[in-house]
Amino acid sequence: MEFATFATRAEAIERTEADHATTWIVADLLADADEDLETVVRFLLGRVFPAHETCTIDVGPALCREAIAKAAGPNVDTADVEDRLADRGEIGAVAASYDLGGQRGLAAFSTDGADATVAVADVDDTLREIAAVEGDGSEGTKLDTLFGLFNRLDPPEATILARLVLGEMRLGVGEGTIRDAIAEAFLATESESGSAGEAPDDVDGAASGDGEAEATEDGKVVVRESDDVLAATDADVAAVERALQVTNDYGRVATIARDRGRSGLAEQRLVVGRPVQAMLAQAGTAADALEEWDRAAVETKFDGARVQVHYAPPANGDPPTDENTPSNGDVGPKLYSRNMDDVTEPLPEVVELIEDRVDVPVILDGEVVAVDADGDPLPFQEVLRRFRRKHDVDRMREEVDLRFHAFDCLHHDGTDLLDTSLATRHDRLREAVPDLAATLTLADDVETIEAIERRALEAGHEGIMLKDPESPYTPGDRGRNWLKRKPDVETLDLVVTGGEWGEGRRASLFGTFEVSVRVDRDDDDGNGTTHTDPRLEPVGKVATGITDERLASLTDRFDPLVRSEEGTTVAFDPQVVFEVGYEEIQRSPTYGSGYALRFPRFVGVREDKDVGDADTLARLERFADAQ
Numbered sequence: 001m002e003f004a005t006f007a008t009r010a011e012a013i014e015r016t017e018a019d020h021a022t023t024w025i026v027a028d029l030l031a032d033a034d035e036d037l038e039t040v041v042r043f044l045l046g047r048v049f050p051a052h053e054t055c056t057i058d059v060g061p062a063l064c065r066e067a068i069a070k071a072a073g074p075n076v077d078t079a080d081v082e083d084r085l086a087d088r089g090e091i092g093a094v095a096a097s098y099d100l101g102g103q104r105g106l107a108a109f110s111t112d113g114a115d116a117t118v119a120v121a122d123v124d125d126t127l128r129e130i131a132a133v134e135g136d137g138s139e140g141t142k143l144d145t146l147f148g149l150f151n152r153l154d155p156p157e158a159t160i161l162a163r164l165v166l167g168e169m170r171l172g173v174g175e176g177t178i179r180d181a182i183a184e185a186f187l188a189t190e191s192e193s194g195s196a197g198e199a200p201d202d203v204d205g206a207a208s209g210d211g212e213a214e215a216t217e218d219g220k221v222v223v224r225e226s227d228d229v230l231a232a233t234d235a236d237v238a239a240v241e242r243a244l245q246v247t248n249d250y251g252r253v254a255t256i257a258r259d260r261g262r263s264g265l266a267e268q269r270l271v272v273g274r275p276v277q278a279m280l281a282q283a284g285t286a287a288d289a290l291e292e293w294d295r296a297a298v299e300t301k302f303d304g305a306r307v308q309v310h311y312a313p314p315a316n317g318d319p320p321t322d323e324n325t326p327s328n329g330d331v332g333p334k335l336y337s338r339n340m341d342d343v344t345e346p347l348p349e350v351v352e353l354i355e356d357r358v359d360v361p362v363i364l365d366g367e368v369v370a371v372d373a374d375g376d377p378l379p380f381q382e383v384l385r386r387f388r389r390k391h392d393v394d395r396m397r398e399e400v401d402l403r404f405h406a407f408d409c410l411h412h413d414g415t416d417l418l419d420t421s422l423a424t425r426h427d428r429l430r431e432a433v434p435d436l437a438a439t440l441t442l443a444d445d446v447e448t449i450e451a452i453e454r455r456a457l458e459a460g461h462e463g464i465m466l467k468d469p470e471s472p473y474t475p476g477d478r479g480r481n482w483l484k485r486k487p488d489v490e491t492l493d494l495v496v497t498g499g500e501w502g503e504g505r506r507a508s509l510f511g512t513f514e515v516s517v518r519v520d521r522d523d524d525d526g527n528g529t530t531h532t533d534p535r536l537e538p539v540g541k542v543a544t545g546i547t548d549e550r551l552a553s554l555t556d557r558f559d560p561l562v563r564s565e566e567g568t569t570v571a572f573d574p575q576v577v578f579e580v581g582y583e584e585i586q587r588s589p590t591y592g593s594g595y596a597l598r599f600p601r602f603v604g605v606r607e608d609k610d611v612g613d614a615d616t617l618a619r620l621e622r623f624a625d626a627q
C-alpha cells in the first residue's frame with residue numbers, strides 16, 4: 001500500500017466522529033492493506049513495533065523537529081519549527097505546513113523520471129533502520145535518515161510520519177476500535193447473523209454509512225443515526241479480544257483473523273518470553289468484595305513495582321520451534337514491567353532467584369519491593385531507584401535490597417492458566433515457587449479481612465488486595481475482580497504538561513509543574529483499555545514536596561522536553577507522569593479539565609507509567625464525587 005493512501009485514509013478517520021463510522025473506515029482500510037496489514041495496524045495505533053517488543057525508534061521530539069526543519073529547506077531552522085508548534089499545538093500540523101524537500105520539487109521523482117512514491121513498507125523499513133542505529137554518532141545518523149524520509153513526503157504523509165515518530169497518532173483510534181475493526185473486516189462474514197460489514201460509501205473521503213453525513217465546522221464528519229449497524233457480532237469481537245489478550249500483538253491478530261478466521265484465533269496460546277498485559281485493580285472495600293462475591297481472596301498489597309517473570313529452564317527441552325507453541329525450553333528468565341518494558345537487566349537478583357527456584361516453564365505475575373536490613377518493606381520510591389537503571393546496576397544492588405513476591409501464575413509447565421480460577425492459579429503458583437508465593441487467605445466476613453489489613457499495614461505494606469477467587473486472569477483489564485484497598489487518600493498519576501521557571505535562588509530551575517489528566521474519546525469505557533490518543537487537560541500546578549536537589553534533577557530531565565516558552569512559562573512534550581497528592585478536588589473554571597486540586601503535592605515520578613497510563617478525567621470525577 002502506498003503511504004499516501006494510508007495517510008489519506010488516516011485523515012478521513014480523523015475527520016470522522018461517530019464510533020461505528022470510524023470502525024467501518026478502519027475495517028475497510030484493514031481489508032485493503034494486503035501484505036501491509038500488520039504494519040497498517042501498528043501505524044494506526046501509533047506504533048512501529050508491537051507492544052510486546054521492547055524496541056523503540058528512540059527519536060525524541062527535538063530530533064524530530066530538527067529533521068522537519070532540515071527537510072523544510074535552508075531558510076527554516078528548529079526555532080521556526082518550535083514557533084509553529086507553539087502556534088499549532090501539534091507536530092503533524094507543523095510538518096504539513098512546510099513545503100518539505102521534494103514534495104513539489106525534483107526529489108519527488110527518481111532520476112529516471114519514474115514516480116518515486118513511498119510505500120507503507122518503505123516507511124516501516126526506514127523507521128526500523130532508525131531504531132537499529134546505535135553507538136557514537138547515532139543521533140546524526142538518525143537525523144539524516146529521518147530527514148531523508150521527510151524529504152520525500154507530501155503534507156498528509158508528513159503529518160502521519162511526524163506523529164508516528166513521536167507515538168502520537170491522534171486519529172481517535174484506540175485499541176478498542178482496532179479490535180472491533182478486525183472483527184468487522186475479517187470475521188463478520190463467518191457469523192451466521194449476516195454478511196461482512198460493508199464499508200460505507202465515500203463522502204468527501206470520510207464515512208457516511210446509510211445515515212446522513214454532515215460536516216461540522218471543524219471539518220469532522222458526523223454520521224447521524226443510521227440503520228447500518230456493524231455486522232460483527234459480540235462473539236466475533238470476543239474472539240479477537242481473546243487472541244489479543246494472549247498474543248498482545250494487534251498486527252498479528254489482524255493477520256490471523258484474515259487468513260485463518262476464528263479457529264486460527266482460538267489456537268493462539270501464551271508464549272513464554274512474550275509479555276502479557278497486566279491485569280489491574282479498582283479501588284474497593286471489604287464490604288464491596290463480600291457483596292459481590294461469596295468469599296474474597298485476601299492478599300497483601302505490596303508497595304513496589306509490578307514484574308512479570310517469563311522463564312523456561314534450559315534443561316527442560318529445546319527452544320520453541322513455532323512461536324505459537326508454548327515454549328518448553330531455554331527462555332529467560334526475562335522480566336517485564338507493568339508496561340511490558342524489559343527490566344531484566346536492572347534486577348539480577350530476581351533473575352538468579354528464578355533460575356535457582358524454578359524448574360518448569362512459567363509465566364508469573366508479582367511485585368518487587370525494596371526492603372531494609374531487617375527485610376521490612378521500604379516506600380515505593382526506593383524500588384524505582386533500581387527499576388529502570390541501565391548503569392551501576394551492581395552498585396545499586398548493594399544499596400537497595402529487593403524482594404520478589406509472586407501473586408499469580410499465568411502459565412505453568414505447558415498449561416495456559418488465564419481461564420482457570422484464581423484459586424487454581426494460586427495452587428499452581430505455590431507448586432512453581434513455594435517460597436516466593438504471596439499468602440492468599442479466603443475470607444467470608446469483614447472482621448477477618450480487617451484483621452488481615454491491620455497486620456499488612458503494621459508490617460509496613462501498602463494495604464490489601466481483595467480478589468474474586470473464581471475469577472479468570474483478564475490481561476489489561478481494570479475490572480472489579482481485583483479490588484485494592486489502602487488507607488491513604490488515593491493519589492493521582494498526572495501527566496506533566498508545563499512548568500514555570502523558579503524565582504531568586506531557584507531561577508535556573510523549574511519551580512512549578514503543570515499537571516494534567518487524560519481526556520480520551522472513549523474515556524468512559526471504564527474497562528482500563530490503554531488509549532493511545534489522549535487529549536490532556538490541566539488540573540493544577542505542583543510546587544510543593546520537591547527538594548532543591550530533586551528540582552535540579554527534574555530540571556535536567558524536563559529541559560529537552562520544552563516545546564515552547566513564553567516569559568517564565570513553558571510547555572513540555574507530555575512524556576513524564578507525576579504521582580500527585582492533594583487535599584481535595586474542587587470544581588474550577590481555572591483549568592481546562594473543569595477541576596482544580598487543592599494543595600497539590602509532588603509524591604514522585606511514576607517511572608513505571610507512560611502517558612497512556614496516567615489517570616483520566618473520568619477517574620478524577622469519580623474521586624471528586626466520592627469526597
Ligand SMILES: Nc1ncnc2c1ncn2[C@@H]1O[C@H](COP(=O)(O)OP(=O)(O)OP(=O)(O)O)[C@@H](O)[C@H]1O
Binds near residue numbers: 302306484
Ligand atoms: N497482591 C497483589 N496483587 C495484585 N497487585 C498487587 C499486589 N500487591 C501489589 N500490587 C500492585 O498493585 C497494583 C494494582 O493497583 P492498580 O491496578 O490500581 O495499579 P496502580 O495504578 O499502579 O495503582 P497504585 O498506584 O494504587 O499501585 C498492581 O499493578 C500491582 O503493581
